[in-house]
Amino acid sequence: MYKKMIITMFILLGLLLICSPYLKGGIIAYLSKSQSKSALTVEQLKKNNEREAEFEFDSIEPPDLMEAIKAGFDHDQKAVIGRITIKSVNLELPIVKGTTNENLLIGAATMRPDQKMGEGNYPLAGHHLKQKSLLFGPLENIKTGAQIVITDFKKDYIYS
Template sequence: MRRKLIITVLILTGLVLICSPFIKDALIGFMSTRLSAEKLTAVQLNENDHRQASFDFGDFGAIQPPSFFETLKAGAGADPEAVVGQITIKSVGINLPILKGTTSANLLAGATTMRPDQRMGTGNYPLAGHHMRQASLLFGPLMHIRIGSQVVITDLKNDYTYEITGKRIVPETDGSVIEQTAEKQITLITCDKPTRTPNRLVVTGKLIGVTPHDAKRH
């Protein structure tokens, strides 16, 4: 009896290990859809943006692809009250919630803000996101973005459109890319590989337009 129990446990453990990458990807896809800003209102997003947030990974060098068990743990902590907007990059298929605070849970649900003082359409607006083995998840598609592509972020009051102007690889220790700037720009940051790596892909763009969010519905 004991031998059968041990064999059963070993088989189940093996199945979990085999299926864990698929389970992890499915959970991440579910979280990013569940926390979509489009399911909230502009008032709710504004209230969320005034809440206190944690920036555990302010030195974005600490942002690394999560393990299966880290994903399970963080998934339980994904908080709708952290959602402050949505980012859409049609050219590479990105459509993710923007969450305030660079925490493990937030990073597994969408794109995360990296400074407590950042505001859409003002100065530098940096966002971090994971690069997963399934290239279509989170910020993985940024590897294929091209100069001239457009990025739209929204707080459901206004849509802020940026045009990509730069794309480079920097060391994970280069925290200068998230600092405030006089120019109105967006900075998107992810790992340059879907594995632990000392480098980061940094994509930058300039603000080219601000329109009322409801305008696109008329």
Template sequence: MWRRFFIIILIVAGGLLITSPFLKVGLISILSSYFDAEQMSADQLNKNNQRDASFDFSNIQHPTFYETVKAGMNANSKAVIGQIRVDSVGIDLPILKGTTRANLLVGATTMRPDQKMGEGNYPLAGHHMRRQSLLFGPLLQIKNGALVVMTDLKNDYVYKVTSHRTISDEESKVKVIHETREKKMTLITCDRTTQTDRWLVVQGKLIRVTPHNG
């Protein structure tokens, strides 16, 4: 009897190992679609933005299957504070306050507690997954001049991409998220889908702010 049970365990474990990459991608796809800021109100997003949050940049690294499942269970709609759209590369994701494992599996995350949409430097981090169309993976295809639209459902903040580069040293990583007088945005993701110490950094300037038409 125990041999049959042991064989069943081995089969199940083997199946999970084989299918885990596909299950992980599927779970992330569901999460990013479920937490859609456009389904909330501007007042709710503003209330969410008043909450405290955690900022741990080490979470930007590629997540394991176990981390994906665990973080997915902790995903909270109260972290959603906006939406980001980059039509030229197919990005349409919620913006969440705090660089946590759970938030990074849902969409783009803020990287400083004091950042304000449309003011100074507005940095966002996102995962680069095996499926290139997920989360911030499409940023690897972005071109200078592309338009990035962020919204808090009160206003739409339109940025124009001016640069994209890869950085690796810690000093540069710290500098790109610093506050600035210039109104700009900074989008950050890993340069590859495996463990890496390099970031792709996409930056752009604010070109206009318009009332949101939901």
């Protein structure tokens, strides 16, 4: 009886380990798409942008399954301040204020507290994972001169 339970438990644990990259990818894809398509108003985005944000460069690590699950429950919709779109590589991600592990699992994170859309360079950080369709993965296929559009939903800013 106990042998069957232990064997079953090891089989389930093995299946979980085998499937964990796919589960993590699915969670991250859901987070970035749900935040990208969320119905935030221009006024909400303006308030989000006025909030203080954290910039935790030293604590950034590649995400694991547990971190993706945690981000699914703890993500902060109040961090979303815009969207980045690069049609040539089929990339569309929310822009979130602050560089934290949680924000990097949702989309493109701002890198400085003082940066403003449309004023000079607008540096963004993002994860590149093994699944080329997730987060910044599509950038592997970008060509020089590609049109990059960032928006605060009030105005579009076009970069090349």
